[in-house]
Amino acid sequence: MLSRKGIFSQKYSLYWMMAPLFIYLAAFYLYPLIYSVYIGFYEWSLGDATKTFVGFRNYVSAFQDSQFTGSFLNTAIFVIAAVGIELTLGLSLALLLNRESWPMRILRTVILLPTLITPLVVALTWKALLNPDIGALTYYIRAVGIDIGRGIFVERGLAMAGIVLIDVWQWTSLITIILLAGLKGMPIEPYEAAYVDGASRWQAFRYITLPLLRPTILIALVVRTLDAMKIFDSVFAITGGGPGTATTTMNFHIFKVGIQHLKVGAASAMSNIFLLFSVLIGLFIIRSVFLSARRKGGAV
C-alpha cells in the first residue's frame, strides 16, 4: 500500500495533473456514452417513471423502420456529394490562394466568413434566397433557363441538392484553409528538381503536390465527413425532412424519435448504430488512405 507521501510523490504528479481532464472526460463523454448504450436496451418514453428492459429489440426495430433505413441512405448520398464537392473545390481554391499577392491575402480572410456564421442563420438565409415564389436566386436560376420545376426545396429530386449546396457554400472554405496550411508547409526543392527535369505544372501537381498533401487531405476528409454525417440545421429549418422523406437524414430522424416522440430508448439505439457507423467510416477512410499511400510508397 502506498503511503500518503508516496501517492503525492513526484512519480504520480503527472496523474494528478491529468486528473481534471479524466474527470471531465468521464463526466461529459464517457458517462453519456455508457448511459446511451444502457437506455438503448430499454423501452422508455421521456417522462415515464418506469423503463422496460427489451434487450436488442430497439436495435432490431431500428433496422425494420423504413424511415431510419431511408435516412441512412439519404445521409450517405448527402455526405458523398457534399464532401466530394467541398474537397474538389477546396483543393482548387487552396491552389489558387497559395500565391503570394495582396488580393490573395484579402481573399484568404474573406473566404473564411461563411464558416463563422451560425448554421441555422445560413439555412434560413438560403431558404429565403431559394424561396420558390419570391426567392431572388430562384428568379435568376429560372431567368437563365434552368428548369427547377416548382422549386429546389419543393421537388423531391432537387431538395437534397439544395441541402448539399448550402453545406458546400458554408464549409468549402474550411477545407480550403486546411489544405492551404498543408501547401504552405511543403518543401520547395522537389518542385525545383522536377522543373529542372522538364516536368509540366500538371505533372508537378500530380506527382509531387498530391502525394505530399495526402496527410492533410486525410485530415480534411475525416473532419468534414464526420461533421457532414451529423447534418441537421438546414434540414430542420428548411425542409423538415421533406418533400416526403427526400431530405430526412439520420440525425434528423433520431431527433424526431427522441425529442418529438420522446422515445428515448429507441432514439438511443438509433444513435448508437449511427455512432458505430461513424466510427467505422472514419476508420475506413484513414485505413484506405494509409493503404493507398503504402502501395504507392508515398508519404502519409
Place this chain on the structure above:
Amino acid sequence: MLRWRQLVGVGLIAILALGISLVGFSQKPYEGEVLRLASMADQFTDYLVVLGRQFEELTGARVEVDVLGYVELREKVVLDYTTNTKQYDLATVDIVWTGEFAEKGWTTDLTPYINRDYIELNVPDILPVTWTQGEWNGKQVAFPMAGYVNSLIYRTDLLGDADEQAAFLAEYGYELTAPRTLDELEDVATFFSRPDDGMYGLVANGARGPAVAQDWMEYMRGFGGRVVDREGNVYVDSPAAIQALELFVKIFDEWAPPGAPNYWWDDRETSYRTGMSVMQSSWSIARAGYENPEISLVVGKTGMGITPTASGDNPAFGFGGWGIGINADIDPDRQDIAWEFIKWIASEEIQKEWMLNDGAPIRLSTLLDPELNEAMPWLPTMLTMFIHGDGDYRPRVPEYSQIQDILGLRVNQAITHELTATEALTLAAEEIRELYAD
C-alpha cells in the same frame, strides 16, 4: 430640557413608524418575483410581452416571455416538464396538446382556481368552445387565452368585380359568390388561377410536419371525416378522408403557387397578403393583419366566410388557438402568482385591450363590444363561428403529436405524388393503429 428630548424622541419614532408602514403599504404584492413564460411566436405575442410589463407595474412580478416557434416551443416545454428543470412557470398550450399534457400531468389542473374565482373571472362570459383549450376528462390543464376559428378568407374586390362575375356566370352558369360547397370552391379556385398573371386561386400549407397535417385536417372536416376518436378507433382511411386528400392534392397541383408544397403558416399568409393567392382557409388571428398596410397589400379587400363543406349544410368551424398552462412542477406559491397573471390577462378589460393589439378573443363581451365592433367589422361573423366552433376536429388525444407526425409525412407524400391519396392514408391508418397497439 428632558421633556423636549423625550418629545423629539417620540416624534422621531412616530415618523419612522409611519414611514415603515407607508413603505409596507405601497409595496407591490409580488415584488422581486419572476415568472418565466414560454410563448408561441404568433400575432398575439408582441402584446403579450407588453402585458407582462404592465403586470410587473401592477404587482411587482416580472414576466419574462420567451418567444419560440411552434416546434421549438413544444420541444422546450416538454423537455422542461419531463426533466423537472422548472425552467418555465407558464407556457402557451396548443389546443391539440391538451390530452397529452393532461395525461402526463405536465400542467396543473386549474379547476380549483377557476371554481374559487368563478365570479371574478366572469366565467359565463367565456365562450363555451374556448374551454376545449385545455379541457380533458374533467380537468382544465390550460386556461383559454387566444381563440382561433378557421374560415374561408377571400378577396372581396375580385369576387365582387362586375367583369369577373359576368365571366364566371358565363363559364359556370351560376353567380360568383364566396363558395359554400367544396364543388363551388373548386370552380372559384379554377376560375381565379392565372399563373401567367402571378395569381393563384387557392393556397394551403404543404410543408412536411404540422403545417400540412393541420391544413389537411381542416379540409377533412369539411368532408365530414375524422382521424381517430378518444377510444382509439382510427378513421383516417375512410372514404371521406381519402376524398378530402384528393381535393387537397388538387390544390397544390392546380391552384396554389409553385412553392406551396413547402409552405408553413407564415408562407401561406404572405402569399395571401401579397395578393398572390385569392383564397385560403385560415385562422382568425390573422384577420386584423390583412387591414394593416405595413404587412398587407390587400387592405380593405378581404372577406371572411364559412369554410366550405361537401354539402354546404350545417356549417361548423374548426376551432383552435392557445390556452395558457402552469407548470405542475413549480411550488404552489409560484403557481398562485402564475394564476394571478392568467386571471389578469383573461379579464374582460385586458382581453379588450389585447384584442385592439392583435389579440384573439375568448369572451362573448369582447366580441360584442361596440368599440371593437366599430374597429373590426368582422367580429359578428367571428362570433357566429365561435358559436358553431368545433375544437375536436383535430383529435386532442394524448397521442396527437405522433399522429400529426404520421399525417405530416403521409399527406406531404401525397401532395408531392410519392403516394396516391389512398396509399398515403392507408399507410397512415396502419401506423396510427400500431401506435395505439403499442
